[in-house]
Amino acid sequence: MWKTILRRVLAMIPQLFVLSLLIFILAKFMPGDPFTGLITPETDANRLEEMREAAGFYDPWYLQYYNWIVNAAQGDFGKSYTYKVPVSDLIGDRAKNTLWLSLLSVILLYSFAIPLGVLAGRYQDTFLDKSIVLYTFITYAIPTFVLGLLLLFLFGYQLNWFPTSGTIDIKHDEGTLGYFWNKIYHMILPAITYAILGTTGVVQYLRSEIIDAKSMDYVRTARSKGIPVRKVYSQHIFRNSLLPIAAFFGFTITGLLTGSIFIESIFGYPGMGQLFIHSISSRDYSVITALVMLFGFLTLLGSLLSDIIMSIVDPRIRID
Structure with missing residues (x-):
């Protein structure tokens, strides 16, 4: 397994080289x-x-x-023409914000999606299942910027429950408990927005896998032995149904680390997604090329992580 991982990492080098060349040429074509x-x-x-x-x-x-x-x-990576600071320092500061937002988003996403998928698959064709399926249809159809603006208007401006921009209030000193909680407070609304939109695929995949697993021979055997239904779902069906989720888990993590352009822009959250948009509008080539290279590397890393996670979830799978 470790030899395969090493080969995959070495294979990233020529891929990143080709990507860097394409990025550089396309950047030169920008007006x-x-x-x-x-x-x-x-x-x-x-x-x-x-x-x-x-x-x-x-x-x-x-x-x-x-x-x-x-x-x-x-x-x-040079110096930013817009911000007048080294690109590596600029991206490093923004990456910290995106990392925290990504962590909270992943926690909320799977905390919502996994229970909904299990309930929909277990209680197939009931009112609960149909309600969850309807919810996934709505979240799949609604654009990111529409939901983001709606939540921002309702909970940010009308109810004043959450801040509408930034990552921290200036009244808090760094390193204090109040600073930590205030930082999370600023992330809640954009993280919930991403979690709502991201549950669609997880719920649908998990629901389909559980429905298919219920008719498998190993499930019939477990039930014939008198194993409680709850134990059958938790120890047999659920684990085998996680494979499609594990297949996309690596991409989910690295995709969040690249920063959601729409969500960070709507909520005024200074992460890498918002930096990418600002860099394009200001033609800050040094920042654009560095960010695209980073996004490309994270995409390749996500593919490798997904394979590793799948091999852990299902020992029958090996990345040889």
């Missing part, structure tokens, strides 16, 4: 540059040209790519 937004009637055109030349924008593309990839391999 304008980071200095375009500085143009005003009083702007000195000569000064702008000097800035572009100092940034290396007039060097051959292959030389620019070589310098960028060599520096990136050393953890140096």
Whole structure:
């Protein structure tokens, strides 16, 4: 297993290299540059040209790519033209916020989805099952920005139950218990939004697997031995029904770490998703390329994590 994991990690290197080349070329095709937004009637055109030349924008593309990839391999992604700070420091600060939001979102997502999926599968074709299926249809159909704006308007502006932006109130000192709880308080509404939208696939997959498992021979054998129904579901059906969930669990984790663009933008949450949108609008190439590289790496990592998790859930599966 460990040899396979090592081979998969080594295989990521050429994949990331191809991805980096595509990102760099596509970034060069974007109209304008980071200095375009500085143009005003009083702007000195000569000064702008000097800035572009100092940034290396007039060097051959292959030389620019070589310098960028060599520096990136050393953890140096350059400096943000918009925020005037190193890209690695900027992404690091935003990644902390996205990490905390992702952790809370995953906890809420599976706390909601797994019980709903089990109940829907166990009580198939009952009113409870039909209500849960209707809920999944609604959450699947509703766009992210619609639900986000609706919850923000209702619970943020009308009821004033949750903050409408930011990650912390300035009145709290870092390292205190109040700071910790206030940070969670700011994450609750965007995390609930993601959890509601993310339950659809988990509930449907788990429901289908439980319905199929109920007719399996091992379940009939367990029932014929007089094993209580609750024990049959918890020790036999439930574990075997988790395979589709485990298959997507790695992608769910890494997908959340990339930051939800819509949710972070709607709730004014300064994470990596919101940073990505701002970087595109301001043509901050150094931040864009670094973020896309990070997102690509997390996607490859998610695939590997899903295989590892599946092999743990079901010992019959081995990633050989």
